[in-house]
Amino acid sequence: MVRTKLGKKRGQVSISILLAMTLIGSGCSSTNTPTTGGTTNDPPAPSTNTEQKPDVTEPEQPFKITMSLNFDGKDIPKPDNPVQKAIEEYTNTSLELQYTPGAQYQDKLSVLIASGDMPMVVASYGAPKQSYLLSAFKNDVFWDISPYIQEFPNLSKLNDTIFENVAYDGKVYGLPRERPIARNAFIYRADWLAKVGLEEPKTLEEFYTMLKAFKEQDPDGNGKDDTYGMSMGAIGGSGPEPQAYAVFMGAPNVWSVEDGSFVRDVFKPEYLEGLKFQKRLYDEQLIHPDFSIMDRPQMEGEFENSKAGVIYNTTNVALSYEARVMATVPDAKVSFFSILGTDKGEFVAGAMGSNGILMFPKTSVKTEDDLKRILTYFDQLADQEMADLLSWGIEGEHSKIVDGKYEMVDQEAFDNEVGFPYKWPMRAVDLEPIKTEGNVNPLLLKELEVTENNKNYVVNNPANPLISDTFTERGVELEQIIKDADVKFVMGRIDEAQWKKEMDKWWSSGGETIAKEYEAALAGG
Template sequence: MKINLCRGAAILMLTAVLAGCGPVDGSSRQSAGPAPFHLSIGATLIGELPPNNNAVEQAIEAYTDTELQIDWIPMSAYDDKLRLMIAAGELPKLVKLGYTPDYISTIKAGQFWELGPLLKDYPHLSVLDSEYYSNISVEGRIYGIPIVRDLGRATIQYRKDWFDKLGLKVPVTLEDWYTVVRAMTLEDPDGNGKQDTYGMVLDKRYNQDASSMLTRISVSQGGPNKWLVENGKFTPEFLTGTFYETMQLFRRLYAEKLINSDFVVIDNNEASRIYDSGRAGIQISGGNVQSWMDKLIKTVPDAKVDVAFLAGPAGSRLPGEPGNAGFFAVPKDSVKTLEEVKQILDFLDKLFDPPMQTVITRGIEDRHWSDRGDYAEITDRTLDLREVKPYRDLLPNLAEYQRSIKPVRQPELYQKNQQIGKMNREYTVENPALTLESDTYTERGKDLETIILDAQTKFIMGMIDEEGWQAELARWKAAGGNQMCLEYELAYRSRAAE
């Protein structure tokens, strides 16, 4: 991968600042010359808040010649806060968006810069696989830079020591899931004589987006990924028998107090803390299991964790994901000139340079990792979680852009997780409506989604029965659901005819 002379000079500067022989507090930045580009970013936070002026952020600033102002917002509160900022016209210069109806509506309303025609001028952004861009396109136009991720990430992650003690096997059928969760809740897997564990913990986003627990388990059992297409006709997943059976599983778990009763109010960080403290035993996650293990052993030193394919009776099967953790978009209210848009794209393009991929994925040499000749080794996993992981979660990182940097020697568990992730692509089930256009989805998709998400929660909590569930489905259809199905069918036929 070629790096131009200016970036080569920046690499030398970065090395001097961060190799351990110079300060890492930003004091080495030269006072002469033009001031660095000030860039404010709206970012989702998963896990711990990174320290102010940490070494990773300073390295990114030094290499990209920027002064970063990152507003870290907990993921559970991010969408609500961003909607308020959009309404008030107070967005940062760069924001992370999801491919959801409300954000698509703001894009169609002209609130964000179209970036597609500019990408040809940026060596990395212009050569990203077109699928990454098509999965975030709006009416065929590109308004964002995908925060690229693998297309099939879901794995089963579980407490192997608990499984061994209780004689459990990785669940395959829905009845297996019930058996496993019940045993780890009621049979004292941690041996403390108390009933203080859960087999599984849910948070309030348990049924949302590509990481929906209901979708992941339903797909593993043979169900569709969000939408089923048969003879050109579109049917949402929640109208299929497999999805209903998956909901019945969770209704049973809730009724028997085998999952946390407060799942409708806790956020993902709180749920993660329960797993990290050694009080829960199995989850389906797109993250790397090694992170769970590293946190868990601080509380339970003898704990063992393992990872497995998400599979059902017919073998490995998981929902394909859009290949991104959202996308970065540039608001017109905050960025007034095309020149400033180009500065932001230059910043994003530089993140794909090998020095930046090194910093984003593993941090700073001699602080977070050490050179061991043929490979690099993470030297402090606690520091990695605190200072590197927030940027690894936020910024684009893709394996194909890391081939030119020294590989990291990772624990066996990490390597196993990575290997499963590579093989997962073979078993993904695609969402056929992911990039199809529907006016109803854009205009009323959020309201339609809320009807169904709320109905799922009410059904699981026993607030409505099957008759009540059917009534909610009828309400969804009448509110625009049937029309959305027809629009997807038309768009699907139109694409097939091209």
């Protein structure tokens, strides 16, 4: 590099900076209105904005919203990409998004709360009811949005159960990101099932038959005894938990309320039956002998590499599993089901019904009006046009319309440019029922069908909306007693009597207190 050239270049840079500054300066002084606030870096208002809401008479300044969101995608798109622009234009906002990798989001969140450096929208993600979050709720760090929800046509459609599950002391400190309440499923190799000549199982016994056939009847047809029934991870990790089977057999979902007092599922005979079913799978080697130490990638590897014929996960990942199995077995087919019936009937365990919440700190969202403006933004994301953008991306780029129906042309681009950065972290209301229909993979249709059907059979955990201080403080420690005993029982290291003793230990070392606290919470609420 020649020195003079460098100097010249530097001169140019500083001139262009100066120029830019004067431009920004003049732009601000002419358009900035003091009432909207926080719009120092806004681009000039769009002049050809056809999507303006009809009730807006004169072009309003775009409202600046800052957010801290969890991110599970690969690439964070540049802020001036067409998708973000389309969202900003439709909602008349300017977005400033900070992403943090999902796995580390909680660490970041606690630091954000401690420092008070919070943007206007902060996601809470991962384990709910962490003590520091609850205390932030108690200390009124975030807005209670429950008084405002009814004003918003889309947000108000969110299921009450979902709000109840994220509520604290009757107040809702964040907007839940809806997801199906019961969405766990047994994802299986449909091509294997056809090979062994069976139908999709409807009952637990049929399920067992299927697993056995996957082990014994050489479903991959390679002439070797190298397949087995189901890939499952450590109890407490990837599941299915004994709870899942116990619920099929008619047990409560973790807790049940009987005459006002809380009873834990482990003291119900059905739970033990579920555990024995798992033991049977283990004893007959229908699950991996090392299931208890497998982490998720290992366990998924077993399914992807066609060693196991079933894997337990959520309905929405079935398609991705199919793609991954097809990488090595091109004609593989995958399908799934959620409910296995028993002589007690049909049940399925329900979960929180949301993937964390979006919270609005009072330090950055100063007025009620600002809060409503932000809620309007999230409400608008569930409008038809936004639902289509977030579900189908940009027409011609991510999808195309064939005979009036959408069709995805580049799923990977959609995931990276729309799904991970915008749809999943920001949308509150499930867009599936709102979006324009399209030609999709039958697995996606089945996903809707199964999760919709599950609603009729769902068994909820009555403790989900309640707070127990003991559980908040020592829950993990105590749950470990149950989980460890379960694994030991399944692997035959302890017998029924010893297992029961462990449950009694759980009860006496804090379980009872938790039950009492839930009881009080239920009575108080």
